[in-house]
Structures are given as structure tokens and as C-alpha cells.
Amino acid sequence: MEPQKATSAATDVLSRQTVTLRKLSVIVLSYNTRETTIRCIRSLFKHAPTTAELETVVIDNASSDGSAEAIARLFPRIKLIRNAKNRGFAAACNQGIRSSDGDILLLLNSDTELTDQSLDIMLDFLERNSDVGIAGGAMIGPDGRHQTSCQHYPSYTNLLFSKQSLFMSFKAFRKKYSKYRRIPGAITDVDAVAGGFLFIRREALRKVGLLDERFFFYVEDVDLAKRMTDAGWRVVYVPAAKILHYGGKSTSLKPAKSYWWHHRSLYRYFKKHYGKYWLLNFFLGLGLLGHFVFWWIFSRSFGNGNGSEK
Numbered sequence: 001m002e003p004q005k006a007t008s009a010a011t012d013v014l015s016r017q018t019v020t021l022r023k024l025s026v027i028v029l030s031y032n033t034r035e036t037t038i039r040c041i042r043s044l045f046k047h048a049p050t051t052a053e054l055e056t057v058v059i060d061n062a063s064s065d066g067s068a069e070a071i072a073r074l075f076p077r078i079k080l081i082r083n084a085k086n087r088g089f090a091a092a093c094n095q096g097i098r099s100s101d102g103d104i105l106l107l108l109n110s111d112t113e114l115t116d117q118s119l120d121i122m123l124d125f126l127e128r129n130s131d132v133g134i135a136g137g138a139m140i141g142p143d144g145r146h147q148t149s150c151q152h153y154p155s156y157t158n159l160l161f162s163k164q165s166l167f168m169s170f171k172a173f174r175k176k177y178s179k180y181r182r183i184p185g186a187i188t189d190v191d192a193v194a195g196g197f198l199f200i201r202r203e204a205l206r207k208v209g210l211l212d213e214r215f216f217f218y219v220e221d222v223d224l225a226k227r228m229t230d231a232g233w234r235v236v237y238v239p240a241a242k243i244l245h246y247g248g249k250s251t252s253l254k255p256a257k258s259y260w261w262h263h264r265s266l267y268r269y270f271k272k273h274y275g276k277y278w279l280l281n282f283f284l285g286l287g288l289l290g291h292f293v294f295w296w297i298f299s300r301s302f303g304n305g306n307g308s309e310k
Contacts, residue, residue, distance in 0.1 A: 021127050023053040024119065025102030029092050030060045030110050034067040036246065037110040041075055044108070049119040051127075052104070055079070057096040061086040088216035089195070097210060102202065107221075109196035112139075113244040122199055122241040125187075133204030133233025134225055136193025137241030138183070146183050147245055149197070150190040150237040153226055154219070154269055156280055183239075190237045191229070195221030197243045204233045212272075217258070219265035226273065256296060263288045 026044060030037045041056065048054045056078040060068040068082045081095055093107055104126055106119075118137060126132055139147040152158060184190070198221055208227045211220045225235045267285050274281065 021052050021103045021123055023055055023102040024049055024104050024106060024123060025055040025057060025096075025100035026106045026108050027093055027096035027100065028056065028058045028108050028110055029089060029096075030058055030063060030067045030071070031086060032063045032065045032067065033110045034063070034065045034070050037067055038070060038074060040108065040110050040112055041071070041078070043113040047114040047116060047119060049123055051120055051123055053102075055100055055102050057081065057100050059083065059092040059096050061088075061092050088213070089218075090211035090215050090220040091213040093220075094210045094213065097205070105200040105202060105205070107195060107198040107200070109245065111246040112196060115242050115244065118241040118243060122238060125236075125238050125241075126199060126201065129234070129236070131234050132236050133201050133208070133228040133231075134193060134235045135199040135238055135241075137197055137237075137243060138239045139194055139197055139243055139245040142244070142246055147247065148194065149183060149239075150188075150193045151222065153191045153222060154266060156270075156277075156284065159266070159284075184237055185239060187239070188237045189234055192222040192225035192235060193237055196245060197241075200224075201233075204228060204231070207231055208233075214268055214272075215265045217261040217265065219262075219269045223269055223272070259296075260292060263292050 028037065028040060028044075037058070041058070044054075044056060056075075057080075058071055058075075058078060059081045060071070061083050062085050068080065071078070072080055079099060081092075081099065083092065083095075087095070097105055104123065122135060122137060126135060136149060139149045141147050208224070208231050212223050215223060228235055267281070267288055270277075270281050270284055
């Protein structure tokens with residue numbers, strides 16, 4: 001990803017107004033990921049922040065693998081919300097946000113593990129940069145490679161350079177995709193950060209509103225980041241805060257549904273933010289539908305049914 005505004009950590013940290021943060025509320029969404037969720041919570045307690053109180057809220061989206069029962073038994077002190085049905089990512093996260101009271105919120109994927117001092121690094125950055133509404137860190141895969149941790153806003157043209165684009169079979173498009181997805185090596189203001197390791201300042205959230213629940217799954221993080229930026233808040237990528245991300249543990253259970261949710265959310269994003277371009281949105285909708293159908297036929301024929309990761 002091409003950096004929009006890179007700054008050194010020292011300069012950026014010292015040049016901002018300092019605020020005192022009292023509590024970090026971590027919101028973990030669980031859906032049929034019992035073992036990975038338990039591992040995530042354990043890593044959270046192991047690497048708890050030393051500079052702020054920790055509050056943990058787990059929302060179980062009607063898991064059928066005994067996730068809620070295991071979490072309640074192993075972690076009786078955390079706040080557990082059990083949904084009777086799968087309410088989706090945005091709605092479930094909003095439940096956790098409403099039931100918490102931390103100055104800073106962390107939306108944390110259940111298929112992640114924290115590393116040493118990542119929470120303290122991010123809290124220190126947010127404490128010293130009171131104009132930052134959203135921040136995210138580096139997501140590292142099990143193979144040690146950096147995953148896409150920040151991104152541009154979707155546009156009618158950059159959709160051609162997405163990982164699942166049919167144009168990726170052409171070398172020129174693959175080269176453009178690599179440049180487009182380049183990850184900054186320094187603290188950088190970006191369009192959006194990944195929703196699986198997403199820090200939100202509650203003060204900013206009060207002004208822009210909660211996650212838009214019309215996005216059942218995917219793109220809700222980008223929508224929130226755009227609203228933050230439009231309201232004058234910064235969205236910043238902080239690579240020194242790292243997390244291990246296994247990726248796609250929930251979505252791999254139902255890849256076709258996951259892929260459909262992704263495409264539907266993209267279409268809703270364009271209708272919401274670029275509604276005046278109704279003709280472009282009409283053709284975009286047809287293109288996304290055609291792309292999904294092509295993917296579905298291909299996956300049924302060749303057995304490659306991996307959906308988008310969250």
C-alpha cells in the first residue's frame with residue numbers, strides 16, 4: 001500500500017496533545033471458533049496493558065461448537081453476551097461497544113494472538129495523539145509474513161486490482177496490485193485499517209456513530225474509517241503494534257456465504273457513499289453478481305472454495 005503521510009514515531013508522538021486513558025475495552029466476536037477464541041483470550045490476559053485497566057467482552061454469535069459454554073467455564077470474570085442467532089460482525093460488535101465503558105475500544109478477531117507490549121504501544125500512541133480516532137497495527141501470518149493491515153477506500157477503478165479480481169491473471173494487473181497493497185514501514189495516516197485489530201477512540205465514536213449494521217460482514221471497518229476521516233479524525237497505521245493472525249477461521253466454515261457477504265457489502269458501500277452515481281452502481285452490482293457466480297461455478301468445479309478472509 002502506498003503511504004499517504006508517513007511520520008517518524010518520535011516526531012508524531014511528541015507533537016500531539018496528551019490525554020489520559022483509563023480503560024481499554026476489548027471486544028471479541030466468536031462464531032464457531034472455540035479453540036482459537038480461547039487461545040485469543042489467553043493471549044490477551046498474558047499481554048494485558050500495564051498502563052490502563054483491561055475490560056474484555058466476548059459476543060458469541062450463536063455458535064454450535066460449545067464456544068460460549070467453554071468461555072463461560074474458563075473465563076468466568078469476562079463479560080459474555082450470547083446471541084440466539086448470528087447477528088453479523090457489525091451488529092455484534094455494537095453490542096460489545098454498548099456494554100463496555102473503556103476510553104479506547106479494540107475490535108479483536110478471535111483468530112488472533114497478541115504479542116508482547118502491542119497493547120501498551122498502541123495505548124501510548126493514542127494517549128499522545130488525541131486527534132486519532134482509529135488506529136491499527138501490523139497483522140502477521142503464521143508464516144511470519146505481513147498481511148494486509150491497512151487499505152484504500154474502495155473505488156470504481158481499484159476494485160480491478162483486488163486479490164480476487166479476474167484481471168489478476170494478467171501480469172500488469174498483478175504488478176499494480178502489489179503496489180496498491182504495499183504496507184507502510186512507518187507510522188502512516190491511511191484510509192482504513194483492518195477490522196480484526198482495530199482501535200477506536202470512544203470520544204470519536206460518539207460523534208460519528210456506531211458501526212453500520214447494514215454491513216452484515218465485511219467493509220464495515222472501511223465505512224467507519226471513512227466517516228471518521230470525514231468528521232476530521234485521523235486514521236493511522238502503527239506497525240510497531242503487532243498481532244499474530246491465523247485468518248479466516250469463521251469464514252472458512254461457509255466460504256460461499258462469506259464471499260457473498262463480501263460482495264454485497266461492497267455494493268452497499270458504493271450505494272451509501274456514492275449514491276448519486278446510480279448508473280455506475282447499477283453496472284457495479286451486475287459486475288459483482290457476475291463475479292460471484294463465476295467464482296461459485298469455478299469453486300464447485302475445481303473444489304477451490306476459499307472465501308475472503310476477515
